[in-house]
Amino acid sequence: MRRILVVLLLAAPVYAQNSLPSWNDTAPKKAIVAFVEKVTKEGSPDFVPVPERIATFDNDGTLWCEQPIYFQFAFAIDRVKALAPQHPEWKKQQPFAAVLSGDKEALLASGQKGLMQIMAVSHSGMSTEEFARIVGQWFATAQHARFNRPYMDLVYQPMLDLLAYLRANGFKTFIVSGGGVEFMRVFTDKTYGIPPEQIVGSSAVTKYQFTPNGKPELLREAKVLFIDDGPGKAEGINTFIGRRPIMAFGNSDGDQQMLEWTTAGNGARFALIVHHDDAEREWAYDRKSHIGRLDKAWDEAIAKGWTVVSMKEDWKTIFPATAQ
Amino acid sequence: MRRILVVLLLAAPVYAQNSLPSWNDTAPKKAIVAFVEKVTKEGSPDFVPVPERIATFDNDGTLWCEQPIYFQFAFAIDRVKALAPQHPEWKKQQPFAAVLSGDKEALLASGQKGLMQIMAVSHSGMSTEEFARIVGQWFATAQHARFNRPYMDLVYQPMLDLLAYLRANGFKTFIVSGGGVEFMRVFTDKTYGIPPEQIVGSSAVTKYQFTPNGKPELLREAKVLFIDDGPGKAEGINTFIGRRPIMAFGNSDGDQQMLEWTTAGNGARFALIVHHDDAEREWAYDRKSHIGRLDKAWDEAIAKGWTVVSMKEDWKTIFPATAQ
Numbered sequence: 001m002r003r004i005l006v007v008l009l010l011a012a013p014v015y016a017q018n019s020l021p022s023w024n025d026t027a028p029k030k031a032i033v034a035f036v037e038k039v040t041k042e043g044s045p046d047f048v049p050v051p052e053r054i055a056t057f058d059n060d061g062t063l064w065c066e067q068p069i070y071f072q073f074a075f076a077i078d079r080v081k082a083l084a085p086q087h088p089e090w091k092k093q094q095p096f097a098a099v100l101s102g103d104k105e106a107l108l109a110s111g112q113k114g115l116m117q118i119m120a121v122s123h124s125g126m127s128t129e130e131f132a133r134i135v136g137q138w139f140a141t142a143q144h145a146r147f148n149r150p151y152m153d154l155v156y157q158p159m160l161d162l163l164a165y166l167r168a169n170g171f172k173t174f175i176v177s178g179g180g181v182e183f184m185r186v187f188t189d190k191t192y193g194i195p196p197e198q199i200v201g202s203s204a205v206t207k208y209q210f211t212p213n214g215k216p217e218l219l220r221e222a223k224v225l226f227i228d229d230g231p232g233k234a235e236g237i238n239t240f241i242g243r244r245p246i247m248a249f250g251n252s253d254g255d256q257q258m259l260e261w262t263t264a265g266n267g268a269r270f271a272l273i274v275h276h277d278d279a280e281r282e283w284a285y286d287r288k289s290h291i292g293r294l295d296k297a298w299d300e301a302i303a304k305g306w307t308v309v310s311m312k313e314d315w316k317t318i319f320p321a322t323a324q
Numbered sequence: 325m326r327r328i329l330v331v332l333l334l335a336a337p338v339y340a341q342n343s344l345p346s347w348n349d350t351a352p353k354k355a356i357v358a359f360v361e362k363v364t365k366e367g368s369p370d371f372v373p374v375p376e377r378i379a380t381f382d383n384d385g386t387l388w389c390e391q392p393i394y395f396q397f398a399f400a401i402d403r404v405k406a407l408a409p410q411h412p413e414w415k416k417q418q419p420f421a422a423v424l425s426g427d428k429e430a431l432l433a434s435g436q437k438g439l440m441q442i443m444a445v446s447h448s449g450m451s452t453e454e455f456a457r458i459v460g461q462w463f464a465t466a467q468h469a470r471f472n473r474p475y476m477d478l479v480y481q482p483m484l485d486l487l488a489y490l491r492a493n494g495f496k497t498f499i500v501s502g503g504g505v506e507f508m509r510v511f512t513d514k515t516y517g518i519p520p521e522q523i524v525g526s527s528a529v530t531k532y533q534f535t536p537n538g539k540p541e542l543l544r545e546a547k548v549l550f551i552d553d554g555p556g557k558a559e560g561i562n563t564f565i566g567r568r569p570i571m572a573f574g575n576s577d578g579d580q581q582m583l584e585w586t587t588a589g590n591g592a593r594f595a596l597i598v599h600h601d602d603a604e605r606e607w608a609y610d611r612k613s614h615i616g617r618l619d620k621a622w623d624e625a626i627a628k629g630w631t632v633v634s635m636k637e638d639w640k641t642i643f644p645a646t647a648q
Contacts, residue, residue, distance in 0.1 A: 051519055128562055172521075185566045195375055196566030197496075197522075203563050208555035208581055216581070216588050218562050225550070225563065231532035238452055238542050239527050239549065240564060242509045242520030257532055257540070264540050 019165045022158040022317045028272065028309045032162065035270045039246065040169050046268040050170040054245040056200075056237060056258060057159070059177035059184060061251040061292040062274050063192060064155040065144070067283045070291065071151045072183050075138050079122035096121075120222035124204060127217040128182060135186040147319075152191050156274075158315045159249075163192055166247070174245070176200045176237055178229035178254055182220075200240040202228045229254045234261035246270065256297035259306060271306040273297060278312040343489045346482040346641045352596065352633045356486065359594045363570065364493050370592040374494040378569040380524075380561060380582060381483070383501035383508060385575040385616040386598050387516060388479040389468070391607045394615065395475045396507050399462050403446035420445075444546040448528060451541040452506060459510040471643075476511050480598075482639045483573075487516055490571070498569070500524045500561055502553035502578055506544075524564040526552045553578045558585035570594065580621035583630060595630040597621060602636040 023029040039048040060066035069077075080090075080099045090096035095114030098106035107114065123131070144151055163173050173194055177184060181201030188194050203225040206218040228236040234257045237245065248255075248262035251274040259271040275294065277284050286294040301308050311318065347353040363372040384390040393401075404414075404423045414420035419438030422430035431438065447455070468475055487497050497518055501508060505525030512518045527549040530542040552560040558581045561569065572579075572586035575598040583595040599618065601608050610618040625632050635642065 054521075174521075181563065181566065197378075197498075197564075199566060206559045206562060208558045208585075216558065216584050218559060234532045234540065235530045235542060238530060239505065240521075242505065242523060260540050261532075 019168070020158065020161045022161050022315060024314050024316055026314045028307050028314045031307045032165075032270070032272070035247070035268065036166070036169050039268050048246055048267065051172075052243065052246065053166075053169070053171040054174065054241065054243050055166050055171045055247040056174045056176040056241075056245040056249070056262070057163070058233075058250040058252070058255045058258070059175050059179050059188075059201075061276065062156075062249055062255070063159050063175070064151075065282065066292050067285070068146075068291075070179070071144075071154075072179050073118075074142070074144075074151070075135065075183070076118050076122040078138060078142060079134070080118055083121065116222075123180065123183075124220045124222040127219055128206060129217065131182060131220055132186055135183055139187055149319075152187050154319060155191055156315070157317045157320050159274075160192070160320065162249075163194070167193070171247070172198065174198045174200060174241060176228060176233050176241075176248075176258055178202055178227070178232075180204070181228075200228055200236045202226060202232075231257045233258035237261065248272070249274070250297070251276065252292040252294050253297045254292075256300060259297065260300070263304065263306070271301070271304075272309060273301050273306060274309045274311065277310050278315075278318070280312075281318045282311055343492075344482065344485045346485050346639060348638050348640055350638045352631050352638045355631045356489075356594070356596070359571070359592065360490065360493050363592050372570055372591065375496075376567065376570065377490075377493070377495040378498065378565065378567050379490050379495045379571040380498045380500040380565075380569040380573070380586070381487070382557075382574040382576070382579045382582070383499050383503050383512075383525075385600065386480075386573055386579070387483050387499070388475075389606065390616050391609070392470075392615075394503070395468075395478075396503050397442075398466070398468075398475070399459065399507070400442050400446040402462060402466060403458070404442055407445065447504065447507075448544045448546040451543055452530060453541065455506055455544055456510055459507055463511055473643075476515050478643060479515055480639070481641045481644050483598075484516070484644065486573075487518070491517070495571070496522065498522045498524060498565060500552065500557050500565075500572075500582055502526055502551070502556075504528070505552075524552055524560045526550060526556075555581045557582035561585065572596070573598070574621070575600065576616040576618050577621045578616075580624060583621065584624070587628065587630070595625070595628075596633060597625050597630060598633045598635065601634050602639075602642070605642045606635060 020029050038044050038046040041047060057063055060070055077099055080096060084090055084100055090100060095107055095110035095117055098110060099118065139150065139152055142151060143149060144154055147154060166173055175184060175188060175194055179201050181199055181203050184199050184201055185196045188199055189196060205221045205223040205225045207221055209217060209219055211217055226236065233255065244265040245262045246268065247270040248259050249272045250259055263269040263271050275286065276282060285292065286298065344353050362368050362370040365371060381387055384394055401423055404420060408414055408424055414424060419431055419434035419441055422434060423442065463474065463476055466475060467473060468478055471478060490497055499508060499512060499518055503525050505523055505527050508523050508525055509520045512523050513520060529545045529547040529549045531545055533541060533543055535541055550560065557579065561582065568589040569586045570592065571594040572583050573596045574583055587593040587595050599610065600606060609616065610622065
């Protein structure tokens with residue numbers, strides 16, 4: 001009996017000061033801990049019951065890297081290359097020719113239309129199960145060129161600490177990302193400990209149909225159902241989660257409305273922005289970046305007193321030391 | 325110390341044969357219990373880990389009544405009546421004139437277009453918060469004409485037993501309904517113990533905007549985002565939940581694809597249909613009903629051996645004895 005009790009006690013979450021080991025003891029860590037302590041303390045005027053402890057995280061640039069291109073777009077590029085032998089016509093057809101020859105200027109020149117064509121051939125026309133298999137295979141084999149590591153290793157250790165810390169304090173953690181929900185679900189449970197039903201993202205229309213052997217499947221169509229970015233993040237939180245978060249974490253202008261929506265709720269609220277200012281260990285970019293631009297949201301963070309993390313000053317480490 | 329241990333042991337779920345007290349000891353109850361026991365028994369070839377124990381429930385006709393009209397449509401009708409003083413022109417304008425005079429034939433004659441107009445004035449043009457307030461007020465005051473009880477009392481006690489039994493066995497319970505997700509979320513947590521983030525339903529497009537005093541709000545537009553019915557239920561499960569259920573519960577042809585999708589997965593799966601055959605205690609309707617028609621899904625249930633519940637034979641009670 002005593003042994004059972006010891007096991008039970010050990011299993012209980014015990015979080016001391018050092019619960020965010022990859023964070024320096026600077027202002028952002030202190031602000032996070034102070035907020036969590038006040039909303040979890042019974043009897044505190046800021047106490048929030050467990051079911052309402054909702055925390056939402058952007059993914060690209062907040063939980064993992066997004067440079068030099070969004071990882072999902074790197075997947076799309078690799079997928080075009082993998083499919084090219086079946087499409088000899090692509091050698092002379094933009095935007096595919098640009099992808100195959102590595103011509104970045106021609107690729108950029110193909111614009112939004114070109115992007116949509118690349119996304120269409122890499123993300124639609126197959127069943128949801130087949131898509132998950134293709135993405136899983138890519139994650140198992142592709143490597144990021146700068147770090148020579150699998151993409152799933154390029155997650156931020158301090159944010160992994162934070163996810164664990166919040167969950168140990170009764171929070172339910174969600175991803176609310178502009179990335180494709182079915183792309184993310186392939187790795188988010190294993191990597192972040194966030195289950196598929198807590199991933200909100202952009203989505204394609206799917207079509208229920210039967211395979212020749214009579215099995216139902218969902219065909220991914222080249223048609224957008226929902227874009228979970230900018231104002232879409234507030235809308236997505238409402239439609240998919242149905243509760244307003246009490247904490248929200250982002251890194252770019254695409255997260256501005258999620259942070260506004262979160263902090264506009266009654267009671268204690270917390271908003272945090274990760275500022276990429278560490279060119280040595282990761283990247284440095286903000287107001288003028290094409291990817292993950294942080295401009296208007298930064299101004300609003302300063303005006304409203306949201307917490308801004310300097311990756312350089314506030315994070316002891318960036319990536320997990322060993323493979324996930 | 326011993327006291328803590330006793331508390332912990334008492335808190336553990338202990339479910340005996342009588343865990344579904346409102347169910348008769350007939351085949352459906354036996355089938356449910358046998359399934360749950362085999363998927364929760366460690367070492368069993370059918371064992372399913374806790375995170376994959378997903379159970380999805382239709383709402384109208386499965387968890388609560390849907391006669392003589394869907395309760396959400398009763399809300400819409402009442403809402404038109406409440407708004408009528410501000411719209412004197414409605415007295416001469418269909419479908420509103422038909423609603424106000426109670427002319428069912430004229431209402432039916434207004435068809436899909438009329439229905440959409442009624443839904444638009446009752447469900448859009450206000451913020452999501454204002455809509456929730458209006459719906460909450462309706463639930464607090466409106467009564468079902470046949471039973472003289474609030475609509476929230478007309479939930480099925482055997483299904484409340486079942487939800488509790490499944491959750492005690494590690495299942496995560498979801499609603500997957502054609503009803504409006506924001507309409508349902510007003511009562512589903514309190515009534516069924518299912519939190520907002522586990523409600524999948526039909527949804528309207530919302531628009532992120534600011535009130536005159538600078539507060540962000542989401543405006544409900546008269547535009548459909550997603551219809552969660554028929555094939556849409558399989559699509560909705562995939563998009564919103566991202567896992568295939570291992571148990572699914574419905575009552576009509578609108579649930580057929582959800583049950584097909586559920587049972588087409590690998591491993592042990594369970595599908596159940598509630599058959600409304602109790603005109604005395606509730607209603608009797610199936611193949612020819614305009615609401616909750618059970619025809620094709622019934623044939624498939626018989627062909628595939630899905631469990632079919634006779635409300636008359638298999639349920640001891642229909643509604644909770646006292647108010648929720």
